[in-house]
Amino acid sequence: MTTDENKAIDAFERLGLTSYEAKVFIALHRLGSGTARDVARIADVPRSQVYSVAESLADRGLLEVQQSSPIRYRPVSLEEARATLEARFERERERAFDYVDAVKSASTGQEAREDIWTIRGRDRVADRVVDLCRGADERIVFGTRLPELVTDSIKTTLEQQVTAGRTVVVVSRTDDVRDRLGALEGVTVESPPGHRVDDQRSGRIVLVDDDSILLSVVDDDGSETAIWSANSLFASVLIQLVEASDEVRS
Template structure:
């Protein structure tokens, strides 16, 4: 069995076919049509099993049966099979998620969400930051230590929120970040407090409307991990602590 054939069999199994079903379907396409004996000669499926497998494939709409003696089988075209499996996948997906929607627990008024979440991986942090910034109604602060942490998606989100009348402030020790984002209409740039200049592990910060917060750190290998919280008491308190700490240390200096 070639590696490509092995991968194809695994793919068919992920689409819902059994190993034998996938082998018989592929085998029939190899020979065009044939009896159970013919199929067993080209695929690793016992002849005694071909009959029940073929019956299952017929029920799935993936092959046709010629009522002759002996019985012959013919696979449907590749395009017809592709459409059949796609439609089945869509039906099963709809059925599965419709059920989840009916049983998921709705907020009971006491607590709408967990206080704090963790996100790992650069692309996932990118998406979470963009989501948090997009929800800003009054004010947002975005900070990034490194230019590569400012994605086009984040840049576009900052520009859109500024155009919507949101107060947008960008903080960075990087000239490149300040120059790039400072060129956006309605965006104010600033440098971080002096006591944070030596920080070499921080990644990004996003503060939105005093009730949503994301903080990330960048590891030595460049990977990024963030904690975030939105519309929670945890976020409000942490934001107050960060702002109070910066103000106190700046005054002491």
């Protein structure tokens, strides 16, 4: 069995077929049609197992059975098989997510509104920054000292929020950051009133309205870790503390 065939079998398994079902289905497409003996000859499936596997594939709508002696099998076209598996995937997906949605709706309402969340990895932190900024109703404060932490998605989101009428303030002591985001029409750029010249760990800070915050640090290896909280009392209090300390002004 080739590497490509192994990968195809693995893919069929992820689509819900068993290993034997995938092997029989592939073998029948090689043959065009055939008996259990024909299939067993070219597929790594015992002949005694081919019958039950073929019956299962027939129940799934992936092959047809000719009631002859011996019984012959013929696979449906690739287009029909693809449509059948896609339809099944959609049904299973809807069944799974409908159940989760029902469980969520039936919860006690004790959602983690006061929770502080931790995320790791620059891409994940950037995605969270974008999500928080998109949820702004009035104001966004975004700060960083590192130009590489100003992703295109963050820049686009800030620009869109300005257009939507939100107040956007960028705080940075770094010229590259100030120039890049300051070029966006409607964005106000400010320098932090005070900072440590030896700061090599701060990453990003995001304040959204008065109830959402994200703070990140950059590790020695360049990785980023952030804590964030949204629509919570904790976030409101922390924002007040940050602004009162004059580290960020809006």
